[in-house]
Amino acid sequence: MQKITSFLVSGIMSVSAVVTSVPFNTAVAESTTYTVQDAIDLQNFLLNRISGKELSKSFDLTGDGRVDIFDLCMMRNELFRQPEENTNNTLVAYFSCTGNTEKIAEYLIEMTHADSYVIEAEIPYTDEDLAYNNFSCRANKEQNDKSARPAIAKPVESIDDYDVIYLGYPIWWGEEPRIIDTFLESYDFSDKIVVPFCTSGSSGNTTSERNISKLVPIGNQLEGKRFSASASKETVKTWLDDKQSEISDIKKNSQNEQYTLIKGDTFRMGSPESEPEHSSDEVQHNVTVGDFYMSKTEVSQKDYQDIMGKNPSDTKGDDLPVTNITWYDAVEYCNKLSQKEGFTPCYTISGNTVTWDKSADGYRLPTEAEWEYSARANTSTPFSFGDYVHNSDANCYNAYGYNNDASGNWVNGSDAYLRKTVAVNQYSANDYGLYNMHGNVAEWVWDWYSEYDSAITSNPTGAENGNSKVVRGGGWNDHPKHIRSAYRGAQPADVGLYSIGIRPVRNAGTATGKVKSVYSAKAEQKTGKTLIVYFSQTGNTEGLADIIHEMSGADIIRLERKTPYSSSSNGPVLYGEALDELRAEAVPELKEYPDIEQYDTILLGYCNWWSSIPAPVRSFLLHDDFSGKTIIPFCSMGGGRFGQTISAIAKLTPDSVIKEGLEVTYSSYDRDEIDQWLKDNNIESNK
Secondary structure, three states: OOOHHHHHHHHHHHOOOOOOOEEOOOOOOOOOOOOHHHHHHHHHHHOOOOOHHHOOOOOOOOOOOEEOHHHHHHHHHHHHHOOHHHOOOEEEEEOOOOOHHHHHHHHHHHHHOOEEEEOOEOOOOOOOOOOOOOOOOHHHHHHHOOOOOOOEOOOOOOHHHOOEEEEEEEOEOOEOOHHHHHHHHOOOEEEEEEEEEEEOOOOOOHHHHHHHHHHOOEEEEOOOEEEOOOOOHHHHHHHHHHHHHHHHHHHHHHOOOOEEEEOOOEEEEOOOOOOOOOOOOOOOEEEEOOOEEEEOOOOEHHHHHHHHOOOOOOOOOOOOEOOOOOHHHHHHHHHHHHHHOOOOOOEEEEOOEEEEEOOOOOEEOOOHHHHHHHHHOOOOOOEOOEOOOOOOOOEOOOOOOOOOOOOOOOOOOHHHOOOOOOOOOOOOOOOOOOOOOOEOOEEEEEEEOOOOOOOOOEOOOOOOEEOEEEEEOOOOOOOHHHHOOOOOEEEEOOOOOOOEEOOOEEEOOOOOOEEEEEEOOOOOOOOOOEEEEEOOOOOHHHHHHHHHHHHHOOEEEEOOEOOOOOOOOOOHHHHHHHHHHHHHOOOOOEOOOOOOOOOOEEEEEEEOEOOEOOHHHHHHHHHOOOOOOEEEEEEEEOOOOOOOHHHHHHHHOOOOEEOOOEEEEOOOOOHHHHHHHHHHOOOOOOO
């Protein structure tokens, strides 16, 4: 088993002295292709080591009615002209005692032009060894001993020469023979594509494939097949064609080191109620996802600029994640990236309606289920790296820590809040090889935000209609609660944010059907009137609201708790009450509730508490129906910017239209900025 180049150099030299041509009445077919083994056979024929009867093909390449050294030279040229995929990088390795597995292996060798390797026991199996009805026979004893490793007679000459290995074996008592375990543990398969195939009278191959996957690291283990002893060549070819297509796809993606294969499975989506900082919309349920490829990193600004010709991000940097893109921008990016790389785009865009063709092989957004499955990386803890966020784990607002005591102290120090994005490959990757699944920037997914439909357990895609799309993973300015694997953010589909980016995926298998995404929220203009509603505890938001009132002339009302907070100033007492309400999703009673019926637009003001809205704002939003209303948020904050406040509003008012907001640091009011914000949202300003 030698590579083409090394064989042909030595092989041609070894027969260069052969000048006597040998008559051979065979004409070569135009469609004939040749392998290294063919060249070996021809060389051995010319050296009188084998007879003409042992030649499997027509070797008269010159068409002169005989086979000689010139035909070998032409074969050399033919081999070098064949496409790269025809080079000998496939091995069919098999173990067969009764000939059934050998027959399937021979079909595969013929159809793939692969090299072959017969796994033979150093001490051959006898008929007595295989007397299955005898519980003390050798085969029975080995199968009952999980640690048994029968020695192999001779090793593979060079396993490194092969990218793809078809691994064949009979099923013995529902599992692979232990000699297959010996073979697997003898070599490194961490960068190989392994395709199992087996033969049996009735037993399936599921258990054996599961055993193989757990035995040693394998680069890509494809789903195999059980064949009966009477399986036809056509049956094997049908299966092989499917596998070859999968292998071609894997190789194409492996050339792009940006993507990694995520092998699907069933997992528990959501979080248990006992998880610290659990939210009520994270109801746990079983979900199954298929295989897909996911970008190892968030899309960088350089990559986005190369495809879209622009970079809308706030903080610029080639290796920083792109931000300030809407969900529709993300969809368009996926389509353009697909077109650039020669794939079929997944999305058809018609206004605010997007149709996803699931059979397309192009880039797309992950579903919410695919995202969480990838973020968890086979873990059940709040974060893929454990139960707590240390400064070295993720880029988020970690100064106060996870599940803290609301003291207001920065328990993790000032370095725990960087206040900006970092490189897309910074921090450690999770066990699936994915960077920054927690923090840095949140990531758009396909689904509209809505309650989980636990009845749909296989590859769910969410509701067809909505206003806010789900964003996952949390951003650099979010608290640890919001970067948990289970946390669900929501963001208006047409509003970008400095803490939201994108991480594309591609199908790894076949899929069918189409799914629609329809933007359903509609702003209703009945009265043309605007109302300013705000909550302020320490005076910062009140100062901002007063300026907006002065500049817009809109009506204004302040929200007040019926039972005031214990403290009117920042400190542990107020922090503790606010955090307790946030965790309990409390709805405290207000002194009065504004009559919003006569208003089309609500300018909603609040202070950012723990990266979310204060409980009195939640009480206001839950009191009335905001369908058709336009909500424009504004907030005062100490460094967390909007955090998850827009997400909180979107979740509570699913039928409202939410526009781009305004944030200020405490009382740093900039009238020009406020004026521009009002104009951008079509609110008259009399600055």
